Amino acid sequence: MFVESAVRWWVWSILLQFGLGVSAGGCPSRCTCRPEAREAVCSGKYLTSVPEGVSNDARRLDLSRNRIKTVGRRQFSGLLQLQELDLSDNVISMIEVEAFLGLRNLRTLRIKNNRLKILPVGVFSGLSSLRYVDLSQNEILVFLDYTFKEMLNLQRLETGENDLVFISQRAFFGLQNLQELNLDRSNLTSIPTEALSQLQSLVQLRMIRLTISALPNNAFRRLHRLRSLVISNWPTLDSIAANSLIGLNLTSLVISSCNLSSIPYAALRHLVYLRFLDLSYNPITVIQGNLLGDLLRLQELHLAGSSLLQIEPGAFRGLSFFRMLNVTSNQLTTLEESAFHSVGNLQVLRLDGNPLACDCRLLWVVRRRLRLNFDGHQPTCSSPDTVKHREFREFSEKELPKLFTCRPARVLDRRPQEARVEEGTTVLFSCKVDGDPLPVITWISSQKTVISTSGRIRVLQNGTLEVRFAQVQDSGTYQCLAGNAAGNDSLTVGLYVKGLPRNRSVPLFTEEGWVEPSTAQAANSSAQMAKPYPFDAKTLIIATTMGFLSFLSSVAICFVFMFFWSQSKGQIKHTATIDFVPRSSVGGGGGDGGDGGRFTMKLI
Ligand SMILES: *[C@@H]1O[C@H](CO)[C@@H](O)[C@H](O)[C@H]1NC(C)=O
Ligand SMILES: *[C@@H]1O[C@H](CO)[C@@H](O)[C@H](O)[C@H]1NC(C)=O
Ligand SMILES: *[C@@H]1O[C@H](CO)[C@@H](O)[C@H](O)[C@H]1NC(C)=O
Ligand SMILES: *[C@@H]1O[C@H](CO)[C@@H](O)[C@H](O)[C@H]1NC(C)=O
Ligand SMILES: *[C@@H]1O[C@H](CO)[C@@H](O)[C@H](O)[C@H]1NC(C)=O
Ligand SMILES: *[C@@H]1O[C@H](CO)[C@@H](O)[C@H](O)[C@H]1NC(C)=O
Ligand SMILES: *[C@@H]1O[C@H](CO)[C@@H](O)[C@H](O)[C@H]1NC(C)=O
Ligand SMILES: *[C@@H]1O[C@H](CO)[C@@H](O)[C@H](O)[C@H]1NC(C)=O
Secondary structure (H helix, E strand, O other): OHHHHHHHHHHHHHHHHHHHHHHHHOOOOOOEEEHHHOEEEOOOOOOOOOOOOOOOOOOEEEOOOOOOOEEOOOOOOOOOOOOEEEOOOOOOOEEOOOOOOOOOOOOEEEOOOOOOOOOOOOOOOOOOOOOEEEOOOOOOOEEOOOOOOOOOOOOEEEOOOOOOOEEOOOOOOOOOOOOEEEOOOOOOOOOOHHHHOOOOOOOEEEEEOOOOOEEOOOOOOOOOOOOEEEEEOOOOOOEEOOOOOOOOOOOEEEEEOOOOOOOOHHHHOOOOOOOEEEOOOOOOOEEOOOOOOOOOOOOEEEOOOOOOOEEOOOOEOOOOOOOEEEOOOOOOOOOOHHHEOOHHHOOEEEOOOOOEEOOHHHHHHHHOOOOOEOOOOOOEEEEOHHHOOOEHHHOOOOOHHHHOOOEEEEEOOOOOOEEEEEOOOOEEEOOOEEEEOOOEEEEEOOOOOEOOOOOOEEEOOOOOEEEOOOOHHHOEEEEEEEEEOOEEEEEEEEEEEEOOOOOOOOOEEEOOEEEOHHHHHHOOOHHHHHOOOOOOHHHHHHHHHHHHHHHHHHHHHHHHHHHHHHHHOOOOOOEEEEEEOOOOOOOOOOOOOOOOEEEEEEOO
């Protein structure tokens, strides 16, 4: 027993002395060393070069906030145990090739905020254990091929805030285990698709503050493990091609503070594992109905600070895991329950900062005001005036039925409208309605089609149906449907158009639409203008060609005839005798044997 513990004590003391002896002897002047932590801290000591004499067993060396300008070749060669090296906030403009050779246990390297412009290939030689490197806030212009090739274990690479204009296709070659890449604030003008495709293990890609205006098709290739993509503050980005995100299987996607005017439904469709989607701060005006249904697992949608005017019914249909909607600071007047698949799952709702009309459409929200998490921001009513500026939580259960109410849509003037008119007449059918919120008016024809706001038969701004230059086939019943969240109402009108004898000119249909007979005849309509001749150019060419062909063929037949005629004479004449009429008309040919002049020509 005694011998054993004595030996143990002896061993311990030797080890202790040895350890202390080594670390005590290795602290550069001006630095603070903590042998027990095996670290040397030389931060903010006005050092102009890497100091000598760092203990060989140091694990951490902090050289940040100094005035170091260059890092030479094999500068740290003895520091086999070093795991963390911090060179941030210096003025390093040059790191020689193989500067870090020998640091085979280095895991973290920080070179943030220096003046590096180029990274010669081979700078990072020997850093086979490195997990994290921070190169942000330098002035690096390009990443050359094979810059990072020996960093097999690198997991995180920060390159933000450089002047990067180009990333060579094989720059990221060898980064087999890179999981996180940050390309913030670079001067790239397109996505470095080819370079990124080397990063088979990439899980997170962040690109903030770029000036790229379009995401083209297949912008991200072979990034099968990518789960999180952040695109933010690209003020010119306004187009996202339908297949730009193809090949990706994301769970989180941010495209915020860009210039998107609509949700890129087509590009998102295949992201069936997406759980988090942030499209905030884009000029998006509407979330359309039934277009996000493919995002089966979507849980959170953020569309804060956009220009949303409407969230259509069915907007989140199919999203049965949907639990957070953040639409703070938009122009929404309401949010109807019918937008959701099931409001029972909704936990967090940011609806503040919208001009909300507190009527029956928002009753579902105010009823859940104690259960729903408003993230510390209560929605506030903007209208009607009786509840203006009131927060949702202020309402007591008792006053709700009186306050959050709607007046169902109602057609005001129900007198029967029936018009019997002659062909060519213009007819108006009014449909005055009342309701709160203001009802939507729809006119339906007797063929059950919805009448639009343009065309010969159209719905005017005030809900009136206008039939211009009525035709016999317009006869029938028309139905005005008025509806709002509280109810529907309808009105049916009749139109009977009498045909006129055919000799009377009927309205003409021209390029500009239907034109009354009188004006159509007076004005030179575009249809008439376009065709000043009864034939078009093609017809004329064909006619001319055919005429010309028949002329040629008669000439040819003539020659053939002459040839046979001369052959039948059996002999070749060497002279031709040509008679001519002195009172010469146009043609001077043809041996008509007249009594004018005559001359003989020799045929060659
Ligand atoms: C990169 O962009 C910044 C900001 O637009 C600009 O100041 C800088 O000169 C650009 N650098 C290069 C190399 O183009
Ligand atoms: C954003 O898009 C609008 C048109 O959609 C355009 O007028 C505007 O200039 C764009 N903004 C930027 C910063 O490109
Ligand atoms: C897509 O990602 C999800 C979640 O990470 C994963 O469960 C699924 O297997 C992936 N699918 C493919 C095809 O990689
Ligand atoms: C909603 O969006 C705003 C603005 O982007 C943000 O500040 C807030 O944290 C978001 N709320 C939640 C719950 O994420
Ligand atoms: C609707 O507008 C049209 C034309 O602007 C007008 O002729 C008509 O009288 C209006 N109808 C009602 C009911 O206000
Ligand atoms: C009004 O009509 C629409 C469409 O026909 C229907 O979906 C809705 O449920 C109706 N609303 C009421 C309150 O009857
Ligand atoms: C149509 O023809 C009838 C009989 O020829 C004639 O009496 C009538 O005036 C004509 N109508 C017009 C509008 O020309
Ligand atoms: C008809 O043609 C004349 C000249 O040919 C032109 O001055 C006039 O503006 C045209 N009228 C219309 C309605 O296009």
